[in-house]
Amino acid sequence: MLHHPVIIFVLIVAVGKADVSSSADVPKEDLEKIRLAAPDNAPAKPKKPRRILVFSRADGYVHKSIPWGAQALRILGEKTGAYTAVLSDDPAMFDREKLFEFDAVVFNNNCGNPLPDPVRRKNLLEFVRGGRGLVGIHCAAHLDWPEYTDMIGGYSISHPWWVGSTVTIKLDEPAHPLVQCFGAAPFQHTDEIFEFDHFSRKKVRVLLSLDTARTDMNKPDIKRTDGDFALSWIRNYGRGRVFYCALGHQQDVYWRPAILKHYLAGIQFALGDLKADAAPRVASAPAGSDRSP
Secondary structure, eight states, rough: OOOOOOOOOOOOOOSSSOOGGGGGSHHHHHHHHHHHHHSSSEEEEEEESSSEEEEEOOSSSTTTTHHHHHHHHHHHHHHHOOOEEEEEEEEEGSSSHHTTTEEEEEEESOOBOOOHHHHHHHHHHHHTTTOOOEEEEGGOOOOOOOHHHHOOOOEEEEEEEEEEEEEEESSOTTTTTTTTTGSSSSSEEEEEEEEEEOOOTSSSEEEEOEEEEEEEEOTTTOOOOOSEEEEEEEEETTTTEEEEEEEOGGGGGGOOOOHHHHHHHHHHHHHTTOOOOOHHHHHSOOTTOSSOO
């Protein structure tokens, strides 16, 4: 993977309100695009005031789009009233007394080993298993931590479709509450597209996947041979809920209205406010795809 210059942005966590300090990294015109693209209303009414931690620390490769993702998640909460977002890249937020102030954690494009402390890792596992939520965006499925990989539902092993690639995405369940925002037909999407291992439809409910009949499959880096390229899914983990979406390498992804609606629905599912069936559906998989290469 090519490395870009590391972008450092300091986030000051404000107790009780969303942190907006990283907005300085995002041009004003892009913030306005995000605001206009964000939905006016959430798909579900919060059962109580919600707080989410948007964790944006990356170790190794640092996506340029990280501040855009953080601001999009902040704006989604502010505009719809679904939650209040606290933005941080500080691993100390996973100390137990801080972590358990939140209802869900979003891992925002975190590659490598952003949470190395074993106690803080244990806190996160207990946080989700005990009934709270975890959301992962794009590189959040590329953490060097096996227990986390098991919890999130997969590990990104390569991106045969490099940044700027246009693929067609299939709706595995058009009527699902997290998928209705895309309509009923497959759609084209330009982004960097991952493939995964340590992934099984026996463990997760797949929402979106690559439409291999309408996508260039003659890529030299493709490793999966079963035709199953899932891109978004949900699952139950203990008493908690997990939502992962692989879309989000490019800055402009964060002002695409349907994607923002998908993120918001996924966050509300993870919070426990949006009811959605997370039971695995192996029958929906391509023939021979129920395996983890």
